[in-house]
Amino acid sequence: MVGIVSYGAYIPWYRLSREEFLRAWGGFAMPGERSVANYDEDSLTMAVEASIDCLADTDARTVDGLIFATTTAPYNEKQGSAIMALALDLRRDARTADMTDSLRAGAAGMAWARDAIEAGSLSKVLVAASDCRLAAPSSMLEQVLGDGAAAVLLGKDKLIATIEGSYSISDEFAGLWRASTDTFLRTWEDRMVLDEGYSRILPEAIAGVMKKYGLTPKDFAKLVLDLPTDLRRHGRVATQTGFQTAQLQDGTSLFLGVGATGAASGMMGLVAALEEAKPGDRILLASYGNGADAIVLRVTEGISSLGPRRGMKNHLASKKMLANYEKYLKWRSMVAEAPPQGPGRGLISLSAMHRDSRILIGGYGKKCLRCGTPQFFQGGVGYPPIRVCIACQAKDQFEDYRFAGRKGVLFSFTQDNLIPAMDPPAAVGVVDFDGGGRAFLDLTDRDVDKMEVGMKVELTLRKLFFEQGIHNYFWKIRPIRC
Amino acid sequence: MRESIKDKVAIIGMGCTRFGERWDASAGDMIVEAASEAFEDAGVEPKDIQAAWGGTLWTGLTGMTVGHALKLQFIPITRVENACCSGTEALRNAAYAVASGVYDLVLAVGYEKIKDLGSPGVPMAQGSGTPTQVFPQASAPGLFAMLATRYFARYGLGREEGKTMLAKISVKSHDNGFLNPKAHLRRKITVEQVLAAPIIAWPLGLFDCCGTSDGAAAAILTRADMARSFKDDPVYIKALQVAVGFGAGDMRTDYDYTHVEEAYRAGQAAYAEAGVTNPRQQISMAEVHDCFSITEAIVMEDLEFSPRGRVNEDIDAGIFLLTGELPVQPDGGLKCFGHPVGASGVRMIYECYLQLRGKAGERQIKNPKLGLTHNQGGQPPSAAVAVSIVGRDIG
Numbered sequence: 001m002v003g004i005v006s007y008g009a010y011i012p013w014y015r016l017s018r019e020e021f022l023r024a025w026g027g028f029a030m031p032g033e034r035s036v037a038n039y040d041e042d043s044l045t046m047a048v049e050a051s052i053d054c055l056a057d058t059d060a061r062t063v064d065g066l067i068f069a070t071t072t073a074p075y076n077e078k079q080g081s082a083i084m085a086l087a088l089d090l091r092r093d094a095r096t097a098d099m100t101d102s103l104r105a106g107a108a109g110m111a112w113a114r115d116a117i118e119a120g121s122l123s124k125v126l127v128a129a130s131d132c133r134l135a136a137p138s139s140m141l142e143q144v145l146g147d148g149a150a151a152v153l154l155g156k157d158k159l160i161a162t163i164e165g166s167y168s169i170s171d172e173f174a175g176l177w178r179a180s181t182d183t184f185l186r187t188w189e190d191r192m193v194l195d196e197g198y199s200r201i202l203p204e205a206i207a208g209v210m211k212k213y214g215l216t217p218k219d220f221a222k223l224v225l226d227l228p229t230d231l232r233r234h235g236r237v238a239t240q241t242g243f244q245t246a247q248l249q250d251g252t253s254l255f256l257g258v259g260a261t262g263a264a265s266g267m268m269g270l271v272a273a274l275e276e277a278k279p280g281d282r283i284l285l286a287s288y289g290n291g292a293d294a295i296v297l298r299v300t301e302g303i304s305s306l307g308p309r310r311g312m313k314n315h316l317a318s319k320k321m322l323a324n325y326e327k328y329l330k331w332r333s334m335v336a337e338a339p340p341q342g343p344g345r346g347l348i349s350l351s352a353m354h355r356d357s358r359i360l361i362g363g364y365g366k367k368c369l370r371c372g373t374p375q376f377f378q379g380g381v382g383y384p385p386i387r388v389c390i391a392c393q394a395k396d397q398f399e400d401y402r403f404a405g406r407k408g409v410l411f412s413f414t415q416d417n418l419i420p421a422m423d424p425p426a427a428v429g430v431v432d433f434d435g436g437g438r439a440f441l442d443l444t445d446r447d448v449d450k451m452e453v454g455m456k457v458e459l460t461l462r463k464l465f466f467e468q469g470i471h472n473y474f475w476k477i478r479p480i481r482c
Numbered sequence: 483m484r485e486s487i488k489d490k491v492a493i494i495g496m497g498c499t500r501f502g503e504r505w506d507a508s509a510g511d512m513i514v515e516a517a518s519e520a521f522e523d524a525g526v527e528p529k530d531i532q533a534a535w536g537g538t539l540w541t542g543l544t545g546m547t548v549g550h551a552l553k554l555q556f557i558p559i560t561r562v563e564n565a566c567c568s569g570t571e572a573l574r575n576a577a578y579a580v581a582s583g584v585y586d587l588v589l590a591v592g593y594e595k596i597k598d599l600g601s602p603g604v605p606m607a608q609g610s611g612t613p614t615q616v617f618p619q620a621s622a623p624g625l626f627a628m629l630a631t632r633y634f635a636r637y638g639l640g641r642e643e644g645k646t647m648l649a650k651i652s653v654k655s656h657d658n659g660f661l662n663p664k665a666h667l668r669r670k671i672t673v674e675q676v677l678a679a680p681i682i683a684w685p686l687g688l689f690d691c692c693g694t695s696d697g698a699a700a701a702i703l704t705r706a707d708m709a710r711s712f713k714d715d716p717v718y719i720k721a722l723q724v725a726v727g728f729g730a731g732d733m734r735t736d737y738d739y740t741h742v743e744e745a746y747r748a749g750q751a752a753y754a755e756a757g758v759t760n761p762r763q764q765i766s767m768a769e770v771h772d773c774f775s776i777t778e779a780i781v782m783e784d785l786e787f788s789p790r791g792r793v794n795e796d797i798d799a800g801i802f803l804l805t806g807e808l809p810v811q812p813d814g815g816l817k818c819f820g821h822p823v824g825a826s827g828v829r830m831i832y833e834c835y836l837q838l839r840g841k842a843g844e845r846q847i848k849n850p851k852l853g854l855t856h857n858q859g860g861q862p863p864s865a866a867v868a869v870s871i872v873g874r875d876i877g
Contacts (some may be wrong), residue, residue, distance in 0.1 A: 343601060345615055347613075348614065348615045349614065351613075352612070352613030353613075356614055373734070411739065412635075416619070416624030416683035418621035419621040425681075426619045426621075428624060438733055438734060438735050439733075440732055453631060464615070464619075472616065
């Protein structure tokens with residue numbers, strides 16, 4: 001039987017009070033707050049975060065498939081999952097695919113992954129759903145959306161939940177869409193798109209999967225649905241399909257704390273449900289977008305032995321309120337900015353990035369075989385490769401040593417007002433890693449007033465900048481959040 | 483090192499432009515200004531110069547920048563670069579050429595035209611970046627601020643205490659710079675002003691940072707045994723040492739971020755070369771690389787002027803004031819004279835040259851015998867450091 005081996009989630013540290021939209025634009029503020037990806041985050045870095053959470057107790061080298069589900073892939077022509085595979089240290093022969101362009105990409109990815117495992121062609125497939133969508137400034141949609149990610153690892157052994165079945169509907173209709181040239185979401189008259197979309201197609205899929213497997217609402221402990229653009233429709237689908245409101249995975253707190261996270265929404269709900277689940281619970285996950293996917297899951301005894309992870313609960317509780325709406329506009333590049341004074345950054349070199357991709361995205365350094373000193377690549381004047389040991393000067397006697405995933409202690413730092421920064425003051429620091437090795441890196445997701453020497457930090461993959469059509473991903477230091 | 487440079491080479495003429503935002507002058511203008519003063523001071527003509535070295539980080543490639551400006555004709559001119567040590571490197575290479583016996587009369591000139599680059603502070607993006615552009619986003623103050631963060635943490639200095647220690651360093655340099663007509667920043671400041679100034683990169687504020695300036699400085703060198711045929715009071719080179727880091731502090735957890743190993747090493751080598759056994763007693767004055775106040779504090783310890791972790795006591799005792807036991811930055815230092823990168827090393831030698839010969843005017847130190855200069859190129863924790871010692875007397 002195929003099922004879920006593990007789960008993980010990610011919610012950006014920053015939240016924006018919906019009152020800020022009212023302050024900026026007037027009109028009406030929805031209650032609560034929404035999550036906002038930091039300036040250096042995108043759907044891919046968030047998917048990596050959720051995947052790291054998901055693989056907390058799994059050897060990444062045993063994973064042989066990866067699906068990146070999103071409607072906001074960083075590239076139109078470059079596979080996000082291939083970048084993720086490097087960041088997650090998956091095997092080179094792991095199959096990677098991006099499932100894009102639909103809000104049900106996450107659930108659809110789970111269904112496709114399940115079939116691949118069932119067929120015997122793959123054994124462990126990671127499905128990571130993540131989205132960071134943009135609605136036009138001043139639209140109500142801007143308040144509804146949130147940024148986030150979730151991941152599930154599917155396999156055959158040590159399952160925490162089995163997948164009992166799935167059912168899929170394809171429907172051309174889209175209540176929300178973006179043409180390939182659009183930056184912002186488009187929609188149609190609110191009632192029509194919900195009546196003909198979410199409120200019609202999702203119940204159809206739920207009814208379809210129950211009929212296919214001879215199940216009734218009573219057979220389920222939880223019904224997990226994507227968050228629609230109008231929260232009222234969320235509960236209504238439950239009643240439309242014969243479920244009790246109590247069976248519905250809580251959408252209100254997700255709306256009040258995070259928002260509608262697009263392709264990640266359903267899977268984030270599933271993770272939240274699994275966090276509360278007991279062995280024997282049956283869960284129905286239904287995800288909507290140009291049709292719908294419905295998946296029936298049954299929680300196993302294995303759930304009680306799953307190790308601790310950040311998941312939804314811890315990420316929800318770990319947050320920093322974004323000072324104002326203008327910062328959000330700036331971080332999403334929705335306002336023009338004054339160019340920095342002085343000579344700009346030099347050209348980024350694709351050949352150098354390619355040569356060092358395992359260092360840059362893979363988070364690898366070296367460990368000296370003679371003296372045992374771990375050594376992290378530095379972006380400074382001491383340009384790689386590391387060929388001569390920094391401690392004993394042995395030449396070319398190294399083994400690969402992965403720093404990504406290690407924690408450490410902040411040895412020194414500064415917060416810099418002079419250098420142009422998206423989130424001033426620019427913060428940089430020196431980390432001494434547990435187990436040895438040191439690095440000088442940018443700091444992110446930090447509280448300006450709470451920085452101190454000796455604080456515990458960890459590495460997080462972020463986008464340093466975007467230039468020449470290249471997203472320059474590299475690791476930064478982050479004070480441990482949760 | 484097989485042999486010492488001590489007393490083999492003499493400086494017989496020097497020149498230095500006013501440092502500052504020289505909107506009026508190009509690099510070539512300033513090279514002419516500095517070199518002309520040096521030619522006149524030495525009593526030589528440009529045509530007498532047999533070889534020349536130019537030190538710069540950003541200003542022009544090849545020796546032609548110097549050759550074109552001065553119309554030096556078909557002599558060997560070499561551009562050298564070692565970040566903030568570039569000026570000293572020009573002088574060091576020129577001195578070795580003289581010491582080798584190949585040349586009798588050479589020119590060393592350091593120059594930098596920063597202010598045409600349109601950047602507040604030094605332009606970090608050029609030269610320090612890697613092809614993959616992943617160097618952390620920090621300005622020069624930010625890179626040095628990490629030394630202060632760690633120094634405060636290591637020695638238990640609170641926010642106020644640490645900032646005050648650094649403030650006194652800047653106040654002293656402003657007092658000295660006020661007396662120097664060629665200095666970029668000529669204004670006295672108070673500790674209170676320093677503490678109230680905007681933070682540039684925590685914990686460094688505006689007055690913890692040196693000026694970024696345009697400028698040039700030049701020296702004419704000859705063999706020590708020929709020096710007196712040019713000038714009654716030449717200055718003799720006692721030591722020229724450079725120590726270049728290999729990036730250990732970036733990667734090794736045993737680096738403490740409260741000292742600069744390269745500065746210590748270069749200092750030790752220079753003391754050995756010059757025969758200095760007690761620097762605190764024997765060095766009459768020092769011009770050090772006070773790009774930031776914390777750098778000066780740490781360098782005082784690296785050069786063994788103060789014991790480790792205790793520079794604060796010497797600052798409080800006024801040791802490094804113009805009237806103190808060991809005046810530091812008598813000309814205002816990088817802080818106030820300014821920091822045209824390639825010019826700074828030669829500018830420091832210029833102040834020693836004036837002081838050792840009793841020509842420093844209002845800021846003259848009493849009876850100096852040995853002057854020390856120190857440049858630090860690169861960013862913590864990896865640097866190229868030059869320490870030079872010059873003296874009034876042979877022996």
